[in-house]
Amino acid sequence: MAPPRILLCGDVFGRLNQLFKRVSSVNKSAGPFDSLLCVGQFFPDSPDSLEEFTNYIEGRSSIPIPTYFIGDYGIASPKVLSAALKDSANQGFKMDGLKICENLYWLKGSGNFALHGLSVAYLSGRHSTSSQQFGTYSQDDVDALRALAEEPGIIDLFLTNEWPSGVMNRASASDLPPEISDSSGSDSNISQLVAEIKPRYHIAGTKGVYCAREPYANVEAVHVTRFLGLAPVGNKNKQKFIHAISPAPASTMSAAEICMKPPNTTLSPFTSVENAVHNEGVAKRPSDTGSDSQYWRYDVSQKRQKGDGDGSKPCFKFLSSGSCPRGENCHFRHDGDAREQCMRGVCFDFLNKGKCERGLECNFKHTLLEEGESLPNRRPRSGNADANRSKDCWFCLSSPKLESHLITSIGEHYYCALAKGPLVQDHVLMVPVEHLPNTLSLSPECEMELARFQSSLKMYFNNQGKEVVFFELVFKRGTHANLQVVPIPSSKASAVQRIFDLAAEKLGFKFVVMKNDNNSEGRKLLRMQFNNNCSLFYVELPGGTILSHSVEENEKFPVQFGREVLAGLLNVADKADWRNCKFSKEEELKMAESFKNEFEEYDPNR
Template sequence: MAAAPLRVLACGDVEGRLETLFGRVRAIQGKSGRFDMLLCVGNFFGSTSETEWAEYRTGAKKAPIPTYVLGANDQETVSFFPDVSGCELAENITYLGRRGLYSGTSGLQIAYLSGTESQDEPAPAYSFSAKDVAELKTSLLSTPSFKGVDILLTSPWPRDVGTFANSAYLYAFSIVPMSLMDPAELVKQPQDVTENPYRKSRKEAQKTKAPLCAEEEPACQFFFDLDKHQGKKRPSDGKERGNSQPKQAKKPPQPTGPCWFCLASPEVEKHLVVSIGTHCYLALAKGGLLPDHVLILPIGHYQSVVDLSSEVVEEVTKYKSALKEFFRSKGKRYVLFERNYRSQHLQLQVIPVPLDHCTSEDIKESFIVQAQEQQIELLEIPEHSDITQVAQPGTPYFYVELDTGEKLFHRIRGRFPLHFGREVLASEALLALPQRADWRRCAAERAEEAAQARAFRRDFQPFDFALRA
């Protein structure tokens, strides 16, 4: 009889937000059933977490699941970890230690390495060195019966780990300890696996000097701290490795029929356009949730953000920055969402929300709660991550981004409510405009639309980088 798999949750930087973390764990378990453990990497504690932590340390509150954490990543949080070899910090919360191997009663084996990478010997209490890596490796390989570990935990990103991965705030998976697996089953490739992110040429491997980080990158920091190139596609100057010939710029795909959003298309309602850049333009939304509800759109035909060229991505980023500054000048923050589902042209919906009406946490919670009510798994992804790391071209998805950089993501695998983004923002918890959740009920006369566009264009002019180009 095959062994039952363990159900595991993993997360990155908690930064002392224990109530937020464990609240989400409870919500997930309420929806999906009990999990066996929670593994935390990155910063578990924050510089201001003492008050919240005291309730767990004294037993006033208890973690809802056995939780295993790595050690400090900076000097400010070293004091939270009294024993370098690992100990129980509170009921159901265990510090694994500086480095070593954790063997659970289930047979699961977890190798771990705490802290950030350091070039110093000996490394500070919140770091590890190349010597620490070598000693951990030696201790594992010296065991006569060693065949491998089930899980490796480190706070920094291993090089290339983001390739093909869904880097979610909370990631759930099932695993059978290899000690309980049949040898034939152990080497069998499971279904639905991605490509190996660590595969590289021998030439590239010879260039790698640091144990976990690329030599041309600064020392890696926390679990969600990607390298300096994250969030951007490679420049299209043709100077890629192993290729001395410049490549021709890739042309965007052409629409298969009439497109309402390609700027050169006769179907575009140009009276709604308020700004035109080199690769993108800005237009008021037809039937907008609010009079200043706008869309960021590529001039050429692209289906989603993950299909964009680097030049278009750069200009989208400029429009985001300009809109953030514009709305903040009016006492508002923006919420951006994209629905890459049953649409042929990318539309980034940008909707302002008054700053004094709700916080960014209120907005995130509204999306998460209403997603759970509709059995939609909406996950928080790292602030410094890029959407191209969690979705491949052609993948249907729903994506939310706040002007603080916080992001939520749902991979669509079946049916999805077309008006979900507007419904959340129109709900009583946020804008309290439920009657405007469906854009078709918000139609206005062309003259009124044109007047709104002129007013927006006039107000936005001081922030419009396209006018200064």
């Protein structure tokens, strides 16, 4: 088969008439092209372009070829994207794009999908410390892409809005656009990602200039990366805003084709000369030490220049799981002390960079154990046993961060609380009093109390004409466990297993099914199956059937999987993100009081 033909475009700024006129012209003279991929701001930057933009969204003007965009910010973006999330056609997992209108698809968050045989990865939104719903990416989006670095296969195209910081290091002077700098439109997170993912093509916008950098070699990869920066549609300097490529998918290429390096290949801009010369066929160039020293955080061979100690960048896989499939060949540091810090809840960005840009919004610690301070005993202990851990935990009863006004009932081993940002009314959490990473490793006494709580909740919701879905995502490096309890209309109970199976199919796995009418026996089988050395997702359906899935080491598994699936079932896709469901403290107090009054006669701890 002939390689796919793809058009690439920079910031659109809502100028769809000009964009699609050019696309139609190029398609007629040099096409046909299969798809158009847009990076940079897609939505208008002023009200002047809004009517033109809306004509396409509402179908009065047509889009000539399938178009995908990641620049989900600008005028009208919240309105258009919120409507797309509520569309029933966009329910479930759509890493290959949420449909906005005919031939227009929004690549949300981060992901990796196949496009005409090409492997396409993307990071939507811009880097920002704010928590706005649209236009910015989250740490979860970044972490999901990091996992791609360990997966087999080669990423063909990587789409980002902003440029990676330092990408023009070691480029020839002729490749440097005028007045280019890292002061704006560049992102250090993208530098880290592209150095780990190693795509064949990296396409970005935002800078306002066109740039086709010389291909550069990658450390521990045989193929080169080509970076393309594209100018905005209709820019005054008439710089190139649309570019055509026709790459053969890496999955169809021979080893010799993949290894081929053009004569003008340079060293990687993100690694030191000493490490990069091991790439076969790359000529060694003198390095600008002043420039290189600014990018030590991406330099896997140099030592970090920090006052509190040396060491190369810590391995994300090792910190998160305790092992790394590359073993001694990994060029990141396998630091047991750093892993212990991570296990105690220290922020990965803080360990990696010395700071975390999420600030107070981050749920992890931004302090290290002091020198000589012993690490905590890993054996199960009471909730008050570790004062430091309790202080920072959102669920420990002794923690100042606990939102105690949401608690509705407290037993000896478990307490019940309304969920923060509930998916539906009376969405509650079952939380162990003891600070433990999951509910499957608790004592038989704890399990008996949990069974009583579950039975009481089922009776309470059954009397309202509802069924209950219980689910838990168990992390190997989890902090404080919680079992999610979501009531659903009885009319939808028969569809729950089907929608979970469909979601699993989209992610490439099948659930292990345990059918048992006795709830305690079902959980007993689940506990026997559970291995503390792996992560696990499980869901108990109405009727007692339990679906479980052991999450593999390198598997990309959505943290909010259970919530997102149920949001699709209930046709409330916009509530899949709990941040869209926030209430004031006064409203939460009223909700908690109402639940306590109505649940009182069923409460095993009344």
